[in-house]
Amino acid sequence: MSKKLHIVSLGCTKNLVDTEVMMGRLQNYELTDSQEDADVIIVNTCGFIDAAKEESINTVLNLHDARKDDSLLVMAGCLSERYKEELAKDMPEVDLFTGVGDYEKIDELLANKKSQFSEQVYLIDGAERVVTGSTYHAYIKLSEGCNQQCSFCAIPSFKGKLNSRSLDSVVREVESLVKKGYYDFSFVSQDSSSYLRDQKTIDGLSLLIHRIELIEGVKSARILYLYPSTTSLKLIQNIGKSKIFHNYFDMPIQHINDEMLKTMKRGFGKEKTIELLNAMKALPNSFLRTSFIVGHPGETQEMFDEMCEFAASFGFDRINVFSYSDEETTPAYDMSEKIDKETIQKRAEILGQIALECEMKSLEKEVGKTVDIVIDGESEESEFILSAKELAWAPDIDGELYVNDREVDEDLELGKIYKAKITELIGNKLLCTVDNS
CATH class of the missing domain: 3.40.50.12160 (Methylthiotransferase, N-terminal domain)
Structure with a gap:
């Protein structure tokens, strides 16, 4: 047994x-x-x-x-x-x-039955994985570690410096998963836009895009966790030209006030950050996700108000809100001007409400569109309503659609791509009709 x-x-x-x-x-x-x-x-x-x-x-x-x-x-x-x-x-x-x-x-x-801590961080290269949660989508890790010096982040203290997988290693893994039926991929790391910089290659993601496009069977891809100061306009343009990679941009900017960005050691200020975001937003069918941190040491009410105004007005599709966490081994841990927990909580609630409003505006804009969707299974709402996601969206974090009608005779298959028209928004769920004629 x-x-x-x-x-x-x-x-x-x-x-x-x-x-x-x-x-x-x-x-x-x-x-x-x-x-x-x-x-x-x-x-x-x-x-x-x-x-x-x-x-x-x-x-x-x-x-x-x-x-x-x-x-x-x-x-x-x-x-x-x-x-x-x-x-x-x-x-x-x-x-x-x-x-x-x-x-x-x-x-x-x-x-x-022995504990062990190797000195080197594990970098996947050829290992057989048991992909969970999907029959068509898989995450692909590009690197480990990070060369950034963000004031609030402890990751480099225990993950070390950037260590990128070779492009050949990434390609082999994708090819192996395609043979098993996977066709949708999300490429991830601590700082994806720095991929291959430790190997003296400045625009590694553009090389990645080209190589992945050559793999027969890959139908859909997106890159998660871009970093502002290592994301170039050229990379944004190359994503826009790709027939495989969606115009999906996940770039946590963490703040928008110039002084706070400098305190956070983010590398880019407000002007250049907005330049990048505008280039992303200008692409057709673009999807923008970002993250903000509230309550970092030194954040004044005026700085917070500026961030809220920007978050509410720019047009993000999704926003993550994080409350500052005082982490030992980080530069921020030793900073003065700490914000009390009650103020941090109140600010997180205010920005969280703005994030919800931005998501609702984004969902409302989807009504009337015809999009590619993937059927994931029965919805929690009813066995007669199917749960799906827009193909461009990242799994789990961007939401789901309900398929409540169809104009095709055959039963809909799980994991298969269909054309669907989004008909209405009820609560925070989009309803759609499948039409694969």
């Missing part, structure tokens, strides 16, 4: 790729949704900000409380890497610790 594995992936999509690598190494285990039945429980943790750290620790402790006596509880990933000495001392509930360097060795670690 095969042993059973219960695995939890927390945090970002980059973490998800690493989790899928571990699943690829543990295919001799039977996956189970029940921690009570599992022989091995693995939590791939996130250690980015306080809320993520708290979620990771609570998840591990809750799984420990419910597991059977002879099971093995493993804590892996960013939080485990960042606080390896402290966690080993303070969390006796965990049987085995590992960080961000040994995902492809997880089978060996389990066999030896």
